[in-house]
Amino acid sequence: MEKLKLQIEDNTSVTYDLEPPGVEGYVMGRADSSTLYDPDISFIEVNAREYGVSRRHAVLVRYRGHVHVVDLNSVNGTFLNSQLLKPEIPYAINSGDKIGLGKLILIVTFDEAKA
Numbered sequence: 001m002e003k004l005k006l007q008i009e010d011n012t013s014v015t016y017d018l019e020p021p022g023v024e025g026y027v028m029g030r031a032d033s034s035t036l037y038d039p040d041i042s043f044i045e046v047n048a049r050e051y052g053v054s055r056r057h058a059v060l061v062r063y064r065g066h067v068h069v070v071d072l073n074s075v076n077g078t079f080l081n082s083q084l085l086k087p088e089i090p091y092a093i094n095s096g097d098k099i100g101l102g103k104l105i106l107i108v109t110f111d112e113a114k115a
Helices: none
Strands: 002-008 015-018 025-029 058-063 066-071 077-078 097-102 104-112
Touching: 066 077
Parallel strands: none
Antiparallel strands: 002 015, 002 104, 025 058, 058 066, 077 097, 097 104
16 A cells, blocks of 8 residues: 655655545645644644645545545645646646645655555
8 A cells, every 4th residue: 555645845854644545535724723623634833824725725535546636615726736726626646746735835755655
């Protein structure tokens, strides 16, 4: 099984190592203390609000056996390799792709899990 890794483009010390999403997927966004909302993957430690990341910005899902990203009607948009995504439509992602959540850029890597 491959592992999914997200790395902040401007901050190589911040990475997120994940199992590929299952049925539920992973909501990406930023935590918010005023509403107590905490997404599955929160980018608050990299000042996500300043990058224009919404509380519920996008989701990583498994769709037709492949990992996809879906914009959740975010205010500042979700991008895949600099192309603005239409909301609520799954877009396949590959190793080396760049996902933009507003101005926050994530580099996607799929690594083969070690047995």
